[in-house]
Amino acid sequence: DGGITQSPKYLFRKEGQNVTLSCEQNLNHDAMYWYRQDPGQGLRLIYYSQIVNDFQKGDIAEGYSVSREKKESFPLTVTSAQKNPTAFYLCASRRLAGPGGEQYFGPGTRLTVT
């Protein structure tokens, strides 16, 4: 099956710990994205990457870090500096073929920090 996988589906951590969320795609898409969603709200962009070894901050990058060592993988680390890390995290990918390319989303990881 082609698509985007995120693991795990649910993740629990203690406050003060860094945690890394996994995102893998086998769609051969160039661009990958991380979004955060809080209850009842729309998605907000954290980071995105258009090419291996390069990435840009989105609207709410503070307290997060990413890497893009392989085209297929774009892990997100939620650091202890993120003040409100509990949220639903969504990864997406897109082919870079002009503005018409739609984004495909993974199933999400629900992170709870206590």
Add this chain to the structure above:
Amino acid sequence: DAKTTQPTSMDCAEGRAANLPCNHSTISGNEYVYWYRQIHSQGPQYIIHGLKNNETNEMASLIITEDRKSSTLILPHATLRDTAVYYCINNAGNMLTFGGGTRLMVKP
């Protein structure tokens, strides 16, 4: 901030057409209109997109006004499984900005 305006919620009877409006009065010439939907606790699902012509696929139809300042997503025969939050987005490049969307409730 999101560049589109949608009603917060709508109801639709099962089997009837669901017409979801969206205002995007500040859309620029090279920006597409995208529609996604999100069923509770799942990732958003792409539905359709268009630039200026009306579009149709197996899921829905997209009607864009001639001035491109608004559009309507049409689900021709809504089912209970179409209950979701529907997002309208206009975008010319990488970044999609999601607003609050329209919560569509399909009722039996």
